[in-house]
Amino acid sequence: MKRAIVFGATGGIGKAIAAQLAAKGWSLYIHFNHSSQEAEKMVAEFIDKYPSQEFFPLKLDFLAEDEVIKTTVASLLPLNAAIFTQGITNYQFLGSQELTQIEKIMQINLLVPIKITSLLESQLLKRKHGRIIFIGSVYGGQAGALESVYSASKGGLSSFAQGYAREVASAHLTVNVIAPGAVDTPMNAIFDAETLNEVKNEIPAGRLAEPSDIVFWVENLLDKRSDYLTGQTIYVDGGWLV
Numbered sequence: 001m002k003r004a005i006v007f008g009a010t011g012g013i014g015k016a017i018a019a020q021l022a023a024k025g026w027s028l029y030i031h032f033n034h035s036s037q038e039a040e041k042m043v044a045e046f047i048d049k050y051p052s053q054e055f056f057p058l059k060l061d062f063l064a065e066d067e068v069i070k071t072t073v074a075s076l077l078p079l080n081a082a083i084f085t086q087g088i089t090n091y092q093f094l095g096s097q098e099l100t101q102i103e104k105i106m107q108i109n110l111l112v113p114i115k116i117t118s119l120l121e122s123q124l125l126k127r128k129h130g131r132i133i134f135i136g137s138v139y140g141g142q143a144g145a146l147e148s149v150y151s152a153s154k155g156g157l158s159s160f161a162q163g164y165a166r167e168v169a170s171a172h173l174t175v176n177v178i179a180p181g182a183v184d185t186p187m188n189a190i191f192d193a194e195t196l197n198e199v200k201n202e203i204p205a206g207r208l209a210e211p212s213d214i215v216f217w218v219e220n221l222l223d224k225r226s227d228y229l230t231g232q233t234i235y236v237d238g239g240w241l242v
């Protein structure tokens, strides 16, 4: 049985990834932080649709103490893949942000994903085609004003993936980043329709990405034929920024 954990499975992109993987025969941990009802609903739907697979909701606040993170990761059944789609941003000038907010962004987007990767390493190394996929951002390659901390967190993920991939490549554990441009999800609900339209007009492809545009690349990285692609950041941005 192939089993994956989708961190942030209750988010716009995570939900689409989880739905597609479930349809493709994966058993899944549906990770969430606040959206417990959504996670329970997804698990119930998947169990109903795919009764021969296993689905578990898994709560973990990425702002929790290390001990909680360690215990949670230690409780997991063997995994073939970990997909990190959780993330937050804060659209503000650096000087207007609380220091605690800066720390939160780095912790949720970068530090805890690295810690969890470290905790999962020994079991992922045992798989034939282990996979770690981070959802980064186009801002990780081309940082944006008002999102400098977010950009730093995503650029950090790309750097981490590049270095770490070299540590584990001989065990066929691949580590990559899918870096979307603007995707039509609740994360962009902070912008009004006019602003989103301006963004759309800047994107050569003429539209925001749909979560399915991102899912496609995640699926390809999970394929065992992707064993030779590692340490990469793949920008999926309609030709926008990078």
Ligand SMILES: NC(=O)c1ccc[n+]([C@@H]2O[C@H](COP(=O)([O-])OP(=O)(O)OC[C@H]3O[C@@H](n4cnc5c(N)ncnc54)[C@H](OP(=O)(O)O)[C@@H]3O)[C@@H](O)[C@H]2O)c1
Pocket: 007, 008, 009, 010, 011, 012, 013, 014, 031, 032, 033, 034, 035, 036, 060, 061, 062, 063, 084, 085, 086, 087, 088, 108, 135, 136, 137, 138, 179, 180, 181, 182, 183, 184, 185, 186, 187, 188
């Ligand atoms: N949308 C875009 O335009 C866009 C563009 C480029 C990159 N991305 C990246 O793609 C990823 C997914 O984005 P999205 O648009 O799907 O975001 P979203 O809809 O806002 O979902 C965010 C997810 O992160 C989880 N999360 C938030 N705070 C958390 C915490 N403290 N601990 C653990 N999990 C937490 C949420 O869980 P709960 O709901 O359960 O609290 C939710 O599942 C993010 O990494 C984002 O940076 C998005």
